[in-house]
Structure formats: C-alpha cells, structure tokens
Amino acid sequence: MSEDRSGGTAEDEFRYRGNRLGLPESGAGSVPGVGRRLAGLALDWALAMLLAWAAYRAGLIGSGLSGQAEVAPLISNTALVVYAAVSIVLLTLFGTSVGRRAVGVGITATGERSWPWFVSMTVRTLLLCLVVPAVVYDRDTRGLHDRAAGTVATRL
Numbered sequence: 001m002s003e004d005r006s007g008g009t010a011e012d013e014f015r016y017r018g019n020r021l022g023l024p025e026s027g028a029g030s031v032p033g034v035g036r037r038l039a040g041l042a043l044d045w046a047l048a049m050l051l052a053w054a055a056y057r058a059g060l061i062g063s064g065l066s067g068q069a070e071v072a073p074l075i076s077n078t079a080l081v082v083y084a085a086v087s088i089v090l091l092t093l094f095g096t097s098v099g100r101r102a103v104g105v106g107i108t109a110t111g112e113r114s115w116p117w118f119v120s121m122t123v124r125t126l127l128l129c130l131v132v133p134a135v136v137y138d139r140d141t142r143g144l145h146d147r148a149a150g151t152v153a154t155r156l
Contacts, residue, residue: 017140021110021152029108031140032155036103043099048083049075055082084125091121096156104156113150124149 018024018031052075055061062074090097096106113120127133127145134143142152 014139018152018154021140023152023154028155030155031142032103032105032153034141036155037100037105037153040097040100040103040105043102044087044097045079045083045099047098048079048086051082051086052076052078080129084129087125087128088118088122091125092118100153101156105153106156107151108154110150110152112147115150120149120151124151 014020016025021031024030052061055078056071056075061078062071065071065074087097091107094101095108100106107121107124109117109120115123124145127148128143130145133145133148137143138147140152146152
C-alpha cells in the first residue's frame, strides 16, 4: 500500500461516491444522488401527511379539535410518528419504503454494525426524524444517521 501526502493510503482516495464502501460507480448498488434521496423522502412524508390527515378526518385522532391552530400541529406531529413507524416497518421488511421505491432507492447494510436489521432501521429512522444527523454527511453522501446505523442508501 502506498501512502499519499495526507497520510492515508491510496485505497482511501476518493474517486466516486461509494468507492470506499466497495460499491459500483453507477447502476444498481451504487450510491444515488442527494436529489433522488430527497425526492423519496418527500414522497414518504407526503404519504405520512395523507395518512395523518385521514386519521383526523375519520375521528381517530383529535376529536373535539376544530381550530386550524389546534389541528395543524396535531396532524404534523402525527405525520412524524406515522412516517417513523411506516419507515421502520417497511425498511425492516423490504429495505425500502414507498417513496424510496418510487425513485429507485433502497437501504443496504455496510457491515460496520453487527446489530439486527430492525435495530439498525430503528436507529436510522429516529435519527433521520431529528433532521440534523441527515444533513451532516461525508464524501460518500452518507448522513450521520446512516453512519450510526451502519447503512448506506443505494440504487435499486
């Protein structure tokens, strides 16, 4: 192994997103761009908002509330819980969610953690719900939520 000027090895050199993880540069299994992942997140969030709104309209949540100032936070907080629950279940079972599937993105284990898949998906989703860990990312565009869970977003 040869060392470069920064003290790292030549294998650590950045060539494309995912090369340090052994992923292909393009096609299935490669790391998708931020836009594609954001589109999947937006679709999943829209679905969660729809489900929360439907639960309110059906009287499952917020019965007795009528003012916009009371209903809006209820629906948005319920949507966050719905998003987290649906994500954990779908990611655990299928490695993708409805929105991610629509844009061709899945979640793959990197082998960094020996946790059960359910635990990894729970950690990843809960950190994603905090937002900040998701917007701080590395050269491979892996957010802190992915690094903590030992996962990476890949193209399907």
